[in-house]
Amino acid sequence: MGPLHALSDVHPDPRLGLVPVRDYRKNIHTLTILMYWLGAETAVLERDVHDLAQLDPNLAAKPVCQFLRARGLLVDDPDLHQDADLVWFKAAVDALPQPVASEVRVWVDVLRSQGRREGEFRSWDGIRRYLAYVQPVLSDWTASGVTTLREITQQQVEDAVNGLSGHARRQLAIVLRSLFRSLKQQRLVFRDPARNLPVGDLKGMPRSVPSDLLGGLLDHAATPLGRLTVALVAVHAVSGHGIRTIRTADVDLARGTVEIRRGLLRHTLCLEQFTHRLAAEWLAYRHRRWPASMNPHLLVSQKTALDPDQPAVNIGTLRRVLPKGVTLDGLRLDRILHEANECGDPLKLMRLFGITEKTAMHYVGVAHPEKTSRLLR
Structure with a gap:
């Protein structure tokens, strides 16, 4: 029972970045069954572990596979590692x-x-x-x-x-x-029936988030992940999807920059002192909480930090850091609108937030209609 004995020696202390007691017991239960049927010295097929875990919700697959792989006792199945x-x-x-x-x-x-x-x-x-x-x-x-x-x-x-x-x-x-x-x-259709379909993305006036809700955002975000998420959205107007795609390698604390990935494009954020401090606090917390994590994404959760598939943090995790009545999109739009009110310069909006010229002009038009009312149509 070599592998089982090794895992049982690991105490599920949350401060060490390991799993909660309930998940720890699921891992032990799964390993017990595998070692009983296959023996401690036999390599285990990864597919068998996943098939076994599907039989009972009290069994686990991914953490057990990760444990066996680290000890050379797992035969990987490439089909299970597809995106x-x-x-x-x-x-x-x-x-x-x-x-x-x-x-x-x-x-x-x-x-x-x-x-x-x-x-x-x-x-x-x-x-x-x-x-x-x-x-x-x-x-x-x-x-x-x-x-x-x-x-x-x-x-x-x-x-x-x-x-x-x-x-x-x-x-x-x-x-x-x-x-x-x-x-x-690609010449698969003769005509485009959606060509004149109005998208409506730039119609209407963006609404500001009520000031009483904005005031308590950081108080509501009680974790380092929550505080950094609030700063990225409320200060730098990064979208929820953009936050999820940030990788640890994209953060350069020495230069005070963060790169946001948008397809093949990159937008560089220049961190002011407040967000820089929160980013440093999060990185220190992450390393202390999950020292063995290989997930390349900047933000991780208890579920994704040690997941061998290295997924991005769930968007629901980011949404839960905000109080009721505030959304990630609403907070981002409010930040852009506030900057448009302050400067009225579309070029500055484009540089700060990485938005398109059309979007920047729309916000300036909303914030300062007197500046655009006389423009030629």
């Missing part, structure tokens, strides 16, 4: 009938910069979010008798978004325009 978003994408597309499934794959090839023209490269997590928005629409179309996306009309595209509003409508419109623009570019 989780890629696996989800394959399953979602395989559920679609042909040739719609093939057309969606061509669209994704374009998003991955593998089409006829070189474009902005998108990660699998971004593609998953795109497909998640359009998947119900594709299912409805195919269920109604559509056999290929060539048959989709402008009216059908408009009907797909007409029942939605706000963020959901905007995102679906963006995805539909991307889908049909890519298919037209």
Whole structure:
């Protein structure tokens, strides 16, 4: 019982960055079963560990595999180490009938910069979010008798978004325009039915977050992760997705900079003293809490720090650091709007927040309508 004895010697002390007692017992239980049936000197197939864990919620797979791998007792299964978003994408597309499934794959090839023209490269997590928005629409179309996306009309595209509003409508419109623009570019459709579909991303006035809610943000964020998240959103207007993609290697405390990844593009944040201090505190806390973590992402949680798949922290973890009534998107927009009120300079907004010229002009127009009311249309 060599491996089991070794693991049982490890005390699940939270200060050491190890698992809680309940998860610790699940690991021991799983190892006990494996060692009983296979012996302590036999290499264990990774697939067998995962299959065993599926039989009972009181069994664990990933931490046990990590433990066995470190001791040379695990035979890795490459299929289990595929990108989780890629696996989800394959399953979602395989559920679609042909040739719609093939057309969606061509669209994704374009998003991955593998089409006829070189474009902005998108990660699998971004593609998953795109497909998640359009998947119900594709299912409805195919269920109604559509056999290929060539048959989709402008009216059908408009009907797909007409029942939605706000963020959901905007995102679906963006995805539909991307889908049909890519298919037209690859010459799989004769016309683009979503070409004139209004996105509505720059319509309306951004709303400020109430000052009474803003005042207690740092008090509400009781952890180093929470305080750094608040600073990145409220001071530097980094989106929730942008925060999740920051890697530890992107942080340069000596120079006081953080690089934000946006596809192939990079936006460099210059940290002021407050955020610099919080970033240093978080890095020190992370190293002390999870010294064995190999996860490259800057922000990690109890669940992701020691996960061998090295996932990004869940967006729900970031949302929970904010009090009720405040959202990551709302806080980010409020920061940009505040800066637009202060300076009225679109170029400064672009440099500070890495936003496009069109978005910067929109915020300046909202904050200072007198500056743009006489511009030529």
